[in-house]
Amino acid sequence: MGKGFILYIVMSILFMRQAGAQQTIDVHCHNILPGYMAVLEKHDAAMEETFPLPAWDVESHIAFMRKAGIEYSVLTMPAPQPWFGDTQESRRIIREYNEYCARLKETYPGKFKFCAALPLPDVEAAIEEAIYALDTLGADGVKLATNSRGQYVGDEALDPLMEVLNRRNVVVIIHPHKPTPVNDGIIATAPLAVYEYPAETTRAVVNMISRNVLVRYPNIKMIVPHCGSFLPMAIPRMKAIHPAMQAKELMGSIDWDGNLSRLYYDLAGGASPEIVRMILTITSPDHILYGSDYPYMPDGVLLGNLQRMREQFTADKELSPYSERFFSENARNLFNK
Numbered sequence: 001m002g003k004g005f006i007l008y009i010v011m012s013i014l015f016m017r018q019a020g021a022q023q024t025i026d027v028h029c030h031n032i033l034p035g036y037m038a039v040l041e042k043h044d045a046a047m048e049e050t051f052p053l054p055a056w057d058v059e060s061h062i063a064f065m066r067k068a069g070i071e072y073s074v075l076t077m078p079a080p081q082p083w084f085g086d087t088q089e090s091r092r093i094i095r096e097y098n099e100y101c102a103r104l105k106e107t108y109p110g111k112f113k114f115c116a117a118l119p120l121p122d123v124e125a126a127i128e129e130a131i132y133a134l135d136t137l138g139a140d141g142v143k144l145a146t147n148s149r150g151q152y153v154g155d156e157a158l159d160p161l162m163e164v165l166n167r168r169n170v171v172v173i174i175h176p177h178k179p180t181p182v183n184d185g186i187i188a189t190a191p192l193a194v195y196e197y198p199a200e201t202t203r204a205v206v207n208m209i210s211r212n213v214l215v216r217y218p219n220i221k222m223i224v225p226h227c228g229s230f231l232p233m234a235i236p237r238m239k240a241i242h243p244a245m246q247a248k249e250l251m252g253s254i255d256w257d258g259n260l261s262r263l264y265y266d267l268a269g270g271a272s273p274e275i276v277r278m279i280l281t282i283t284s285p286d287h288i289l290y291g292s293d294y295p296y297m298p299d300g301v302l303l304g305n306l307q308r309m310r311e312q313f314t315a316d317k318e319l320s321p322y323s324e325r326f327f328s329e330n331a332r333n334l335f336n337k
Contacts, residue, residue, distance in 0.1 A: 078175075120149075148177070205222075215259055267288065
């Protein structure tokens, strides 16, 4: 038995003791179902996101949650979007996914919540599915891809859907998908998760801010993944050049505070105190949430990331007062209303 393995066991035991006293809520994790995978394989799209989708089963997920001290997990469908030109096929697999999540939530009370998938880019079908998932299945929110086959979050075509979500005070989790268009040579060298995912997330949020989407639909709360992606750098630049763009009539007016006040940020990717302080330049401590990105990395890596973040935030004088907000209280306030 190697020293590394023994160290891992000791670390896990200590972490489990700590986690037992400090419950965590995970707002960024995925479940990958056989029917979803079958559709991807049918269309030769299993590697569309340039990274193999990991295996998932509920027993393994619950075991990870137990080890990590996670109170409950908020599930979303991963990328890619299961739409390949056949609306009925997409509606079927999306409905199967949402109904499975609803059964999972019922079978394991208090362990899982879910944000419903939608069959975009068909907006009418997406509205129908959103109403069914939220009103009948009891979905806890909606997941939107940054773009659904080129239809970006923030596009005017999605305004009717946003109206429906706004009336229901919906929490929306956005997640990066393969950009449209994208340079195949670049992503062959650096897979999407390396750079394009944070750029894609930033692109979609900038699109929403530019159209004041979150101000026009003020009851929607939007969770931005992966530590806010590039937004802590993009927002100051956008503010600086916006007056010149507006003077040239290339952009309209923007309600910066109104838009930014409705954005939340998850810590998936293993945030450091330095990164959190960057996020706090564009938001407040009550808008930061823990996310694991399970099952895209091994349990041991995710447990180590969570332990490291807890230790670093506790030791940081600026962040320590907010640590439990980040790991549980903010998510509880957002999803338990």
